[in-house]
Amino acid sequence: MKPLVLTLKERPAERLDLSPLLPHLLAGKSAAEIARIGVQTTRKPLVVGDVFRVRMGDAGRIHIEGGCDGLDWVGHGMTAGEIVIEGDVGSQAGRLMAGGRLTITGNAGPWAASGMRGGEIEIRGAAGDRLGGPLPGDMAGMRGGVVIVRGDAGERIGDRLRRGTIVVEGRAGAWAGSRMIAGTIVVRGSAGPLPGYLMRRGTIVLGSAATLSPTFIDCGKQDLVALRLLATFVARTSTRTSKVLRRSLRRFAGDMAVLGKGEMFLAG
Amino acid sequence: MRALIANGVRIDDTFAEAFGMRATALVVTADSAAWARQAAATMTGFATSVIGCGCEAAIDREIGEKQTPDRRPGVRVLLFAVSTSELQKQLAARVGQCVLTSPGSACYAGLEGEESLKLGNALRYFGDGWQISKRFGGKHYWRVPVLDGEFLCEATTGLTKQAVGGGNLLIMGESARSTLVAAEAAVKAIARVPDAITPFPGGIARSGSKVGSKYKSVKASTNDAYCPTLKGAVKSALDANVASVLEIVIDGLTPQAVADAMAAGLAAIVKLGPRRGAVRVGAGNYGGKLGPHHFHLKDLLP
Structure with missing residues (x-):
């Protein structure tokens, strides 16, 4: 069966809340019912039919065509199925996602995958700041699932990451993995200054040297079985990034300013 | 006990009695x-x-x-x-x-x-x-x-919880050497069967046992009916020409794995024939009342 296709008619004048457009929420709904779902973020009502052309299909697979950076909360709280966005998305794409697969062919705004619990998000373009990070009031950031960014990622990716894996094929901004509780971040390219800032536990792998905080301690070159397993796992989504994990890596323990049970692997 | 001859090797009409593990x-x-x-x-x-x-x-x-x-x-x-x-x-x-x-x-x-x-x-x-x-x-x-x-x-x-322990073959030969050759061939064949093992040294047990003993504290003792040196002294299961007996014990993750392993071992022994290997193959059981799994040798022949 063909996917359910929503095509943006024109760039909306206000930001849109697309969190109601999830496979499990649209299952069993008719085209007319879907067209009546509200997506406004202001006091003025705005429904799907006002901004999208709806082509009915299997609600388990939702395709949104004509994405732009004004579409917020795409795949927010998604539990199963698939959402594909042709184009960019705004902030908090895939926030609190628990399962299924979200694909963004363009760029994602800040807080993508924020508080994510499971499932898989692929961002083919670049990701904004605080990928997987917590919003004010959250105790932890991402706590499960996999995020793969084909382009670059912004600052503080994996902030307060608790569990799950973030893979960045490009470069990462400053403070990657800041305040990490646990979990795994693999960056194929370089990272901005102070990666792993105040990380407690968890693993960060960087494809090139970085300016580390002096509270990271060199443990020497290591060839660990755990990295071989991680390489095999990462290779499922990114063969290019898995090559970093198969190189000889130098292990740094930190951040000794806090708990110090985290680790950072640097190539070269 | 009726017997079946396969490539000159006598196969006892009996069964191995095995337990759930x-x-x-x-x-x-x-x-x-x-x-x-x-x-x-x-x-x-x-x-x-x-x-x-x-x-x-x-x-x-x-x-x-x-x-x-x-x-x-x-x-x-x-x-x-x-x-x-x-x-x-x-x-x-x-x-x-x-x-x-x-x-x-x-x-x-x-x-x-x-x-x-x-x-x-x-x-x-x-x-x-x-x-x-x-x-x-x-x-x-x-x-x-x-x-x-x-x-x-x-x-x-x-x-x-579907595992089975205690599948076995009793390999009887006219000399210690030929019996060992047959047992080794059987172990080698069983090694190729997935999900089954032969836990004894090199896969072979030379001290097959029976349940109980004349001594109160001993739970298992030598299987005297199959000891060649006790022929005549006890109610022996051995013929006059059998000079040596070796046992292969098989554990498997499923009853099928044990059956496959016993069949593979049996096929290897039969293929070797009585001149180079064993003259007779039997199996150990307790009369069929204790173990839920019965592996009849005649069903496992190639």
């Missing part, structure tokens, strides 16, 4: 196949019989580096015990003392089961607080810092 499997890897074998051989040492060793364990097969989780050479090990708690105890003790200690080793679940046994979850405390938990790809691993780097161990492994 709890079993698990592990994959042990290392930097080389030799060290993977070493770790597996050490952890399956002194594991011939549940009566005296707590469990029965042996190497199921070697696994090439393309098939193991960490892409290093590995070995699959099977462990059998009479209860889940004893199996858990033996698993933790054996992996902790023999695999954790072996250079470069890592340990993974070798079986998917609806129930699980603690593997890394039992051993992680060796890390004294420095152990690292990692979850990815639906698996949970523990990393324990050790002197050569890290011991990596999957958190749990599967448990099966």
Whole structure:
């Protein structure tokens, strides 16, 4: 069966809340019912039919065509199925996602995958700041699932990451993995200054040297079985990034300013 | 007892009587196949019989580096015990003392089961607080810092309650040498059968036993009916020409694995023929009332 296709008619004048457009929420709904779902973020009502052309299909697979950076909360709280966005998305794409697969062919705004619990998000373009990070009031950031960014990622990716894996094929901004509780971040390219800032536990792998905080301690070159397993796992989504994990890596323990049970692997 | 002749080898019209057991499997890897074998051989040492060793364990097969989780050479090990708690105890003790200690080793679940046994979850405390938990790809691993780097161990492994222990073949020959040749051929054939092991030394038991003894405290004693030196002294099961008997005991993850292993062993013995190998093959049972699984030799012939 063909996917359910929503095509943006024109760039909306206000930001849109697309969190109601999830496979499990649209299952069993008719085209007319879907067209009546509200997506406004202001006091003025705005429904799907006002901004999208709806082509009915299997609600388990939702395709949104004509994405732009004004579409917020795409795949927010998604539990199963698939959402594909042709184009960019705004902030908090895939926030609190628990399962299924979200694909963004363009760029994602800040807080993508924020508080994510499971499932898989692929961002083919670049990701904004605080990928997987917590919003004010959250105790932890991402706590499960996999995020793969084909382009670059912004600052503080994996902030307060608790569990799950973030893979960045490009470069990462400053403070990657800041305040990490646990979990795994693999960056194929370089990272901005102070990666792993105040990380407690968890693993960060960087494809090139970085300016580390002096509270990271060199443990020497290591060839660990755990990295071989991680390489095999990462290779499922990114063969290019898995090559970093198969190189000889130098292990740094930190951040000794806090708990110090985290680790950072640097190539070269 | 009616007999059947296959390629000159007499096959007794009898059956092996086997029991339900709890079993698990592990994959042990290392930097080389030799060290993977070493770790597996050490952890399956002194594991011939549940009566005296707590469990029965042996190497199921070697696994090439393309098939193991960490892409290093590995070995699959099977462990059998009479209860889940004893199996858990033996698993933790054996992996902790023999695999954790072996250079470069890592340990993974070798079986998917609806129930699980603690593997890394039992051993992680060796890390004294420095152990690292990692979850990815639906698996949970523990990393324990050790002197050569890290011991990596999957958190749990599967448990099966469908396992069967006590499949067996009694191989009878006209000389000790030809009997051993036949038994060795059978063990070699059984080694190729997946999910089945022969836990005795080199797969062969020369001290087959019966239940009970004239001594009150002894639970199992020599199977006098099959001892060639006791012909005439006891109610012997042996013919005049049989000079030596060896037993192969088989444990399998499923009844089918035990049947396949017995069939493979039987085929190898029959193929060898009576001149080079065994003249007769039997099987041990307790009259059929104790064990739920009966493997009739005549059903397993090639």
